[in-house]
Amino acid sequence: MNSAMRPAALLLALLLPPAALHAAEVNVAVAANFSAPMRKLAAAFEQASGHKATLAFGSTGRFYAQVKNGAPFQVLLAADDETPARLEKEGLAVPGSRFTYATGRLVLWSASPGVVDERGEVLRKPGAGKVAIADARLSPYGAAAIEVLKRLGLDQALHPRLVQGENISQAHQFVATGNAQMGFVALSQVIVDGRIEKGSAWHVPADLHSPIRQDAVVLAAGKDSPAAAALMAFLRSDAARAIIRAHGYEL
Structure with missing residues (x-):
């Protein structure tokens, strides 16, 4: 210098x-x-x-x-x-x-009000539409979603309705844009100031999947x-x- x-x-x-x-x-x-x-x-x-x-x-x-x-x-x-x-x-x-x-916390979320009930019973309705999940091979949230469906005995019945995103962001995007009626996403993606920002959601009980x-x-x-x-x-x-x-x- x-x-x-x-x-x-x-x-x-x-x-x-x-x-x-x-x-x-x-x-x-x-x-x-x-x-x-x-x-x-x-x-x-x-x-x-x-x-x-x-x-x-x-x-x-x-x-x-x-x-x-x-x-x-x-x-x-x-x-x-x-x-x-x-x-x-x-x-x-x-x-x-x-x-x-x-x-992390997993939720079943729809961008539309009144679609997802507080107990997730909508998953058992045959005409309820597509369900988005993240790729279980790449995303722990996707793996948790599959675990939940198996615990509920719905994995085979819902298989034709599943829409798979590469990651949890893409799964959320599918639901937000209406390409899927609902989807398993991270609570953090839909919560604002401690409340679901919009739409409807089922907070998946933690005992239905591995932490x-x-x-x-x-x-x-x-x-x-x-x-x-x-x-x-x-x-x-x-x-x-x-x-x-x-x-x-x-x-």
Whole structure:
């Protein structure tokens, strides 16, 4: 640095907050069901730490395949607890960094009022229309939906009526656009200020499917990233937990 630039650089250092002087970026793969809260969390995280979280949304199964093929994600926020554990076992995630950041809730939802009753009996009506679900091979929410149908003894009867989305966001889109009369989606996708935003819904009892524990993990590419470490710490903070809870997740 030449002598003419030194005073300007010093002034900039004095004016910037300490976090901004060491700001970094972290690439985060985020389960599709967690899109809305994660956008708010990323903004709060940047304000609190100075670090920036660059977000990619999609199915957990697809992210697993991408990480296996060398995708440069540094943190994964999965829709299950099995995928992060598998990545850790395979040496693709940092040992000991994994924790459950949220537990998801499943709902049967229709964009139209009065379609879905409070006990989900609409599923037993032959002419009730198409039912959207996420791909059970890629989405834990899709797997939970299939588990519910089997527990209710409806998996065979409803099979011809199922419309499959690649992930939970696409399943929600099918219902929102009317391509399916109803669908199994994440509560977080349809809740605003603690209430279903529109339409009608059945809150699926948690004992009808395995818990949807959603784990976060630092991937191998983020091992030495201060921004990745800061994000994982932020997700455990009271501020982050309040945002997560407000979007319909349990902690």
